[in-house]
Amino acid sequence: MALSPFDIRQHEDDAPKLRARDIAETLGISEAELVAARCGDSVTRLNPHPDAIIGAAQTLGPVMALTRNASCVIEKVGVYENYRSGDHVSMVVAEDIDLRLFTSHWCHAFAVEKDTERGKQRSLQVFDAAGDAVHKIFLRAESDVNAFHAARDALRHADQSPDCETAPRQPVEAAKGNPDKLDILRAEWLRMTDTHQFMRLTSKLRMNRLGAYRSVGAPFVRALATEAVNTMMEQVRDAGLEVMVFVGNRGCIQIHSGLLGNLNPMGPWQNVMDPSFNLHLRTDHIAEVWAVEKPTQRGPAVSVEAFDKDGMLILQVFAVGKEGRDCRAAWGDLVAGLGGLVEQQVPA
Structure with missing residues (x-):
């Protein structure tokens, strides 16, 4: 039986120290479904296109940019600037934030405001069709909170339901020679x-x-x-x-x-724990x-x-x-x- 948004929220509330990815895996759902369950409360569904999300990111000042796969997480503190939009591939080419963005996989996006032991945590989070995290942008103490709220309202999606339709995850292509x-x-x-x-x-x-x-x-x-x-x-x-x-x-x-x-x-x-760069x-x-x-x-x-x-x-x-x-x-x-x-x- 599928979990209701209420059930999902309750499970997350019961495990406040677990990472969202780990809670979602425990529940057998995608991370995007976990995040979407709080739409209408502390989460706002957004237009997911890179032009929209990165355009907003450029207004926030210093933030932390995070990208991951199943085995590695990279985190960089810096400012989003020098965004170059493309039909299929877009780029952010700055000293600290350096990204290559593949538009077709930017399928779901959310503005997230979460209460933590350190205070309110605000972020923009993007997910692919399977509901796996593509890219996340976390505000820091020196970030512009008013710009975050303005972006949240400007990019607000018409659909604010607490559900998220996802597709089966595409398997990794095995080694292919010729x-x-x-x-x-x-x-x-x-x-x-x-x-x-x-x-x-x-x-x-x-x-x-x-x-x-x-x-x-x-x-x-x-x-x-x-x-x-x-x-x-x-x-x-x-x-x-x-x-x-x-x-x-x-x-x-x-x-x-x-x-x-x-x-x-x-x-x-193995972790790199430098002031503006972390790798896990x-x-x-x-x-x-x-x-x-x-x-x-x-x-x-x-x-x-x-x-x-x-x-x-x-x-x-x-x-x-x-x-x-x-x-x-x-x-x-x-x-x-x-x-x-x-x-x-x-x-x-």
């Missing part, structure tokens, strides 16, 4: 001049990212031990290297460019790690990329290549020194 096209993959890989060309190449050859990595072999990729991600983070911290960390889901990719300062492992989690990574979810090198006009782009057991990309780490902040040589040496897998251990 042995017949392997020679073409290698030849075209060498011709790349920009990392963004990679996905077009694999799509043309009817492969995906992980399938291409498993197929292409040296000198393009090298399989690493799963613990290499933690080792890499520790070495980046110790060397004071600036890196770019990409964490995303189907609807949003969020990027941190800078240091990994304070590492704080707790159980299966479930290292026990990592099933495959690849060191990848792609040619670009500015030299090789070297990355460390982690996948879960289903083939989902958890995170990618590159060197910072911005003008005046180029650490590619030191990063390349660091990655070359990470422990690899013996050939027979690489998944078929």
